[in-house]
Structure formats: C-alpha cells, structure tokens
Amino acid sequence: MPYLRDHVFILKSEPFREHDRRIVCYGKQHGLLEGVARGASARTAKQGGHLVPMMEADLMIARGTHFDKIAVARVVAHHRELRARLGALAVVGAFFDLFIALQRPGIVDPDCYALLEEVLKSVESLPAEPSRERSRLLFAGASLKLLDRIGFAPQLARCALCHDELNDGEFRQLARDGSVVHVDCYRDIRAMEPNAGYVVPQALMIARFLRREPIAASLLLSGTSQSFIDASELIFGFIRQTPLFREPHGMRTIGELMR
Numbered sequence: 001m002p003y004l005r006d007h008v009f010i011l012k013s014e015p016f017r018e019h020d021r022r023i024v025c026y027g028k029q030h031g032l033l034e035g036v037a038r039g040a041s042a043r044t045a046k047q048g049g050h051l052v053p054m055m056e057a058d059l060m061i062a063r064g065t066h067f068d069k070i071a072v073a074r075v076v077a078h079h080r081e082l083r084a085r086l087g088a089l090a091v092v093g094a095f096f097d098l099f100i101a102l103q104r105p106g107i108v109d110p111d112c113y114a115l116l117e118e119v120l121k122s123v124e125s126l127p128a129e130p131s132r133e134r135s136r137l138l139f140a141g142a143s144l145k146l147l148d149r150i151g152f153a154p155q156l157a158r159c160a161l162c163h164d165e166l167n168d169g170e171f172r173q174l175a176r177d178g179s180v181v182h183v184d185c186y187r188d189i190r191a192m193e194p195n196a197g198y199v200v201p202q203a204l205m206i207a208r209f210l211r212r213e214p215i216a217a218s219l220l221l222s223g224t225s226q227s228f229i230d231a232s233e234l235i236f237g238f239i240r241q242t243p244l245f246r247e248p249h250g251m252r253t254i255g256e257l258m259r
C-alpha cells in the first residue's frame with residue numbers, strides 16, 4: 001500500500017461512518033489532503049482519531065481505493081489555548097472553511113501553508129478577546145491575503161472602468177465581480193448595474209493596509225468600528241465573487257462573520 005508523509009495543519013474533522021472521522025488538512029509537501037481517522041479512543045489515538053482543527057501534526061497516510069486512511073499521527077503542536085477562546089475559534093474556523101473551499105487537491109503552495117501558520121500565530125497573539133468588528137477585520141485581512149496567493153488578487157488601486165487611480169472621493173463596488181469604480185464612472189453604467197455597494201476611501205485604505213502588512217498588524221490598526229465594518233464589507237464583496245472549488249460546509253460560520 002503506498003504511503004504519504006507530511007507535516008500538516010488540521011483544518012477540519014467531521015464524522016465518517018459510525019465510529020470514524022474524516023480529517024481535512026493542508027500539508028507542507030502535498031497541499032490539501034483528506035484521510036479517514038479510526039475512532040477517537042485513546043487506543044486508536046495514534047491513527048488520528050484525536051485530531052482536531054488547528055492542531056499541527058506529522059501524518060502518515062495510506063492511500064486506499066475508496067478513501068485514504070491515516071495510518072500514523074503524531075501531534076506536533078496542540079494550540080489548545082486557541083481552541084478555548086470563542087472569538088479566536090470563530091475567526092480561524094471561518095478562515096479554514098474558506099481556505100478549504102478555495103483549494104484544489106494536488107496543488108502545493110508554500111505561500112498558502114505559510115499563511116495558515118501566520119493566521120494561527122496572529123490569532124494566538126491576541127491579547128484579549130477582540131471585538132466583533134476587529135474579528136471580522138482579521139478574517140477579512142487573512143482572506144484577502146488568501147485571494148492574492150491563489151491568483152484572485154482584487155484590484156484596489158485602479159478603477160475597473162476608466163483604469164485611473166482610485167484616490168479621492170467616493171467609490172462603488174460592482175455586484176457583478178466585486179470590482180471598485182469611481183462614483184462618476186459608475187453613473188454611466190448605473191442603469192445596467194443598479195445594485196452597487198458604497199465604498200468610502202477609508203475602507204479602501206484599510207484594505208490596502210491589510211494586503212500589505214502582516215496579519216498581526218490588523219490588531220494594532222486604530223479606527224472606528226464603522227471603518228472596520230466598511231473595510232470588511234469591501235473585502236467580503238471580493239470573496240463573494242471568487243469561484244469556490246467545493247461547497248463550503250462552514251459557510252454559515254463565514255456568514256456569521258460577514259453579517
């Protein structure tokens with residue numbers, strides 16, 4: 001039986017058959033992986049039954065005809081403190097769901113692996129429970145970095161209609177593809193696109209900051225709750241237009257954060 005070894009982040013664990021669990025993870029060497037873990041008792045712990053999201057583990061996976069099985073699992077880091085905090089759990093959980101939905105098996109990307117690492121580290125460094133607005137901003141910032149890494153980099157610098165820079169004034173975000181345009185340019189196509197979202201310059205500035213700076217920097221960013229909400233909404237507008245490779249099970253969690 002062919003085996004595969006990898007150092008992974010556990011992204012999801014869900015019931016599979018009566019006593020087993022299906023584990024979804026992202027490996028340094030192999031990208032997105034799935035494997036069935038036997039039971040959850042101490043006896044079967046070495047076969048991955050104890051693996052839960054956010055753990056970092058060394059896995060040996062046995063390739064099977066119908067599904068792959070986790071043959072050996074050794075936990076490298078538990079990240080227990082993270083799982084004990086509800087705010088952190090919501091941000092990381094929603095991010096993992098989006099991450100899974102945007103990944104294709106067989107594509108290995110060291111930048112995506114590093115991003116998972118960065119998200120966990122940044123959320124771990126939170127001094128206290130972040131406000132709801134800051135949690136959403138954190139999720140939005142991490143998601144924007146993910147979109148950049150998988151090639152859906154949204155345009156934050158130039159108008160999608162006239163291609164001039166988006167500097168001052170007010171902007172609109174088009175519902176058809178999430179692109180941002182000058183309010184004057186929007187007037188010309190308003191009849192065809194009646195439902196564009198409002199974008200204030202500060203939202204655009206915050207989104208650019210989130211793209212440029214490490215995720216942890218969004219924890220130091222000062223601003224009003226409304227500016228955080230506006231920036232998050234702008235980024236969610238991009239996420240909504242991104243083609244998902246699979247139905248995200250946790251879209252509800254993401255929806256919670258997007259609301």
Ligand SMILES: [Zn+2]
Pocket residue numbers: 159160161162163164181182185
């Ligand atoms: Zn324009």
